[in-house]
Amino acid sequence: MIGSAPALTRVAAQLRDGGPASVTGLARSLALSRTAVENAVTELAALDLVVDAPKPESRGAGRPARRLAFPADAGVVAGVDVGTTSIRVALADLAGTVIAQRTVTGFDLITRPAQRWSGLVDGVTELLAEEGIDRSALRAAGVSVPGLVNDEGRVITSSIIPDWSGAALGAQLSEAFGCPVAVDNDVRLAAVAEHHLGAARLVDDLIYLSVGNRIAMGLVLGGKPRRGVHHAAGEIGHLAFGDLGGPTGQLSWRRAPTAAEVFRLAGAGDAEANAEIDAFIGALARGIATVAMTVDPAMIIIGGGLSLARDRVIDPLRHDLHRVIGLPLALPVVGGLLGADASVHGALVHAYTQHRRAVYGIDDLPVPTVRPLVGHGTVVDP
Structure with missing residues (x-):
């Protein structure tokens, strides 16, 4: 429970999910001592998880209190949904807000495995480039695929993409992206997404x-x-x-x-x-x-x-x-509620869940609420 978590985790979560606040405001809302909050802020600063919020316009005499903010734009997490008809890619900031999304043509079984692999990787790297985001900002990724997948991200078997059966997809994608990658079954991740942010x-x-x-x-x-x-x-x-x-x-x-x-x-x-x-x-x-x-x-x-x-x-x-x-x-x-975008959002949730330390530098920070891209349609024609 977040209420019984260490002050470091509670302060980080409050700034990430609740918005900018002063030390006094954090101490009051979290029922912590001012010293506990100040110590947590010092630790978060060492992790680059806190910055000074823009100062509000002064409305009276005196110096306004210092306000702290969570640097949501300090990194990104990617979600990828791999299918034969389409590959969906989404990028979310450190607070869970989807900032970019694209759908590209998938691959059929005639496509050579190497081409399928490059299409998957390119879908992420090209979206990063389009958004002007350096690849080094990618902290973790989640990938949904059709088939049975074990805890290490190895595809046990896939009747939809047979030549991926036995592939250590998680390890190979981690090397390609330069960050930890969590892989799971596409329909399981769609269920995760509907539970996390859907119906x-x-x-x-x-x-x-x-x-x-x-x-x-x-x-x-x-x-x-x-x-x-x-x-x-x-x-x-x-x-x-x-x-x-x-x-x-x-x-x-x-x-x-x-x-x-x-x-x-x-x-x-x-x-x-x-x-x-x-x-x-x-x-x-x-x-x-x-x-x-x-x-x-x-x-x-x-x-x-x-x-x-x-x-x-x-x-x-x-x-x-x-x-x-x-x-x-x-x-x-x-x-x-999420239509064809369910699995890609589930992949994002999976990445935050499995690789919290890579994303935040803190093991027990709760998964953020993933928020779909504003104005992006999630429904496709059957």
């Missing part, structure tokens, strides 16, 4: 289901992402939803080649398309119910491209799920 900020037990070109699941239990002993928690697309797709969780449609086309036909009154969507939602509800009754979450979040069809997917899914479960449970089913 599930007020709950600590949730199921996140990504429904787009494939079906995949992420779990947050007790406020922490559930990885499992084999790092495979949530990898149930081909088990719970096997009737809807292939072994990788890839969805297949009968009435038209893509979900977007099936939904367009349904909207135009096509009876076969509407019947296929109804059957799809029913199968989805049965699969979700199996997991929901196993972990008993406080909320189910639907992400991915099909989450955009809220009236046609989420409302009937909520009805079917409650019917399948058959118990009087208050189990909200909601659409994710």
Whole structure:
């Protein structure tokens, strides 16, 4: 708990999250002695984590009290979401505010591994250059990838990018970027993002289901992402939803080649398309119910491209799920708030969480609240 943390951590967090303050103001708001605050400020100055705030205009006699500020612009943290259709990159300052974001074309499986690697690295270095930020300012990075990833950032297996299976992605990217890199599964990090800054900020037990070109699941239990002993928690697309797709969780449609086309036909009154969507939602509800009754979450979040069809997917899914479960449970089913940007924001949260010392020089400073780029759209067409 931050209230029982050392004065150093509490003062740093207060300046970072609460804005500029005087020593007296910090002592009052944190219930610390002035001496404790002054000692903490001295330590923070040695870590380059405190600067003098701009002096306000004087409104009376006397010298205004010295105000201190957290230097949010002293470094950056990167988040990267790697996919075959797109690579999303975001840069955030030390206070967690996203300051730049870009999406570039992803790579298909025909692309040579070396080209894929350079595309991933270039996405970060080019955005840094565009923003006029020196690469030395990059303190840590988080990367989301499709596949099973262990605690060291090694890809155990990936059915989406098979030749990355076994790759020590974390170590290789750390060398390329010159900073620590935390790597994890893309859907797990999307769940982390929705818990941290999206639809599930007020709950600590949730199921996140990504429904787009494939079906995949992420779990947050007790406020922490559930990885499992084999790092495979949530990898149930081909088990719970096997009737809807292939072994990788890839969805297949009968009435038209893509979900977007099936939904367009349904909207135009096509009876076969509407019947296929109804059957799809029913199968989805049965699969979700199996997991929901196993972990008993406080909320189910639907992400991915099909989450955009809220009236046609989420409302009937909520009805079917409650019917399948058959118990009087208050189990909200909601659409994710972060859209296609969920995993890249989750990668940022993961970087702050795993590499606090690299980012701040302090091990126990709480993860900042990641704030999306103002005016940047997070919703994409399904």
